Amino acid sequence: MKPVPDIDRMAGIECYCTDFSGTGGSIKQESGGFKVSELVEGSFLAGVSPAFGGAHRYPLYVLEKEGLDSNHALMEIGRVHRLRLRVMGIKDAKAVTKQYAGASHAWNDPPKKLQTRHTVLFLQGFTKRPLGKESLAGNEFDITIHDAAGDTGCFAQEISKIANFYGLQRFGSERLVTHLVGKEMVRRNFVCAVRLLLCHTTQYDSESSREIRKKCEDPANYRKALKEMPRGMDIERQLLGALVEGREPVAALRAVPITIRRLFVQAYQSFLFNRCLSLAIAAGEDIASPREGDLCFEMEGPATFGRIIKFNSSGKKMVPAVRMAGYTFQPGKGRFEAITKELLEQEDVVAQDFYIKEMQELSQQGGFRQAPLWCRDFASAQNPLRVSFKLPKGSYATTLLRELIKPEEPIRAGF
Structure with missing residues (x-):
């Protein structure tokens, strides 16, 4: 199998998951070549009122941006319009993105359109509560791969093997800090x-x-x-x-x-998660199939992850879940938990360390994340190579693209 670039290893990504040889090429080389749009739960849009009144008091905007990540876009909007907004997911700077942004306070007559250097916002209506992450289902991607030397071939047949690694942008991309x-x-x-x-x-x-x-x-x-x-x-x-x-x-x-400070501690959790999956794959584990002792997400639909349950033979669709490091982490009998426990020992860190008394606002409880990537609706076209697909919230398009492209120098290739 092709060797993994050093910068991937620095982010805890120590292996490839597919045997696909790679198309080569690069991404994010031109404006509009990397498009991301949020997918939300159906009930979310059904609960948006076109007018202010009654319980519907919180403005909801569609935020389109380019050239800034979501956190810096919100900072720019705050500086220009003195307006505090929140979003459901963080989108990369090197992409043309469309996502929802909501005000955290009631507002009777908000502007229909707002604009800054890198952003434009369009008022969609009003919600009963401030925007929360629970309404985000995932993201849809439309990506052009420049200078690809081959087509996608049998890649689609191997997508189910891909681990749900956090991408390089989680760690600062080229700076990786x-x-x-x-x-x-x-x-x-x-x-x-x-x-x-x-x-x-x-x-x-x-x-x-x-x-x-x-x-x-x-x-x-x-x-x-x-x-x-x-x-x-x-x-x-x-x-x-x-x-x-x-x-x-x-x-x-x-x-x-x-929001930026929290990302630092969350990035460390992400690094430990990446290393956990890397070590599991190196040990020959099938990370896509649940087994005895695993904790799993119970699937509620084709791409909706429900409650956490222990693996059983009930016949229900289940996806292996990895318990993230955090102050509530308790190693059980699961294979992933055993690896995370060993990693924490190697790092000279204990679970309680993630409760940071000196900066309590940064404390991280832990939680769960699915082990496989869980991609849907993958499609491709040639000349130039263009791919589209859907991923659940929190998953990275670049995780799939590194398996497809197999870049020798990820940063130069746009990762």
Whole structure:
């Protein structure tokens, strides 16, 4: 089987799941070549009222964006329109995306259309409650693969083998630092978390970025580095600004928006999840088929994951679930739990460490995630190669695409 690129291994992705040789090529090379649209539960849209009144008081928008991830898009909207919105899922910056965004407060006469440099919002109506993640079912993708050397061949027959890995963008893509910061937060090493966030570099950093991060290694240079730091490094600017003001590491980290800070700890959980699945596959485990001792999602429909149950022979459709690391993690008899328990020991971390007393708002309980990717409606066309498919919420299109393309250099290939 083809060797895995080093950057994948750094994110805990240590194997391929399919024997498909790969089409080669690249993604995200042009505007509109990577399109994402949210799929929501049918009851969600049925519960949207076109007019304000009664129980329907919270504005709901469709947010179309390009060139920013969802968190930074919300920050941009907040700066321009003084409006706080929430979304159900985080969408990548290198994509043209369409998703729902809701106001967290009642609003009688909101604008029908709002626009910023990277976003446009269209009012859809009003909901009874502020927007919540429970209404998101998944995402639909339409992606062009440039310079592909082959077609998809028998790839569709192997999709069921693909593990539900978190993609590189979960970890910062070319910088690949978020899980490292999260690990130090979990270990209460906030000084190291600050240092990583400001100073960590990879081979993909520009020379100017390397120079600024090098200056940040010495606190005596903080004020000068802040003046030179480009606006695009907004998270670093917020952190560095707090340090210049004399704040201690925990207080300085709180200058970073809470949605971003939570992503750090969640990225560390994601890294452990990726390693767990990688080790299971390396041991010859079939991660797509449940077996005795597994915890499973009970399927409520063709792509709806229901309650967590123990594996049984009732004949109901079940999908293996992996218990995520978190402060409620308790190893049971399941094969994935045993691997996660061993990983935590290797990391010198215990489950209770994910309850962060110093920053309780970042504490992570754990939860469950399906082991296989669970792709639906995969289709492809040639000249250029274009693929479309649907994934459940929380799953990454790039996880499927790395199996399809088998890129030797993922960052240059657009991952």
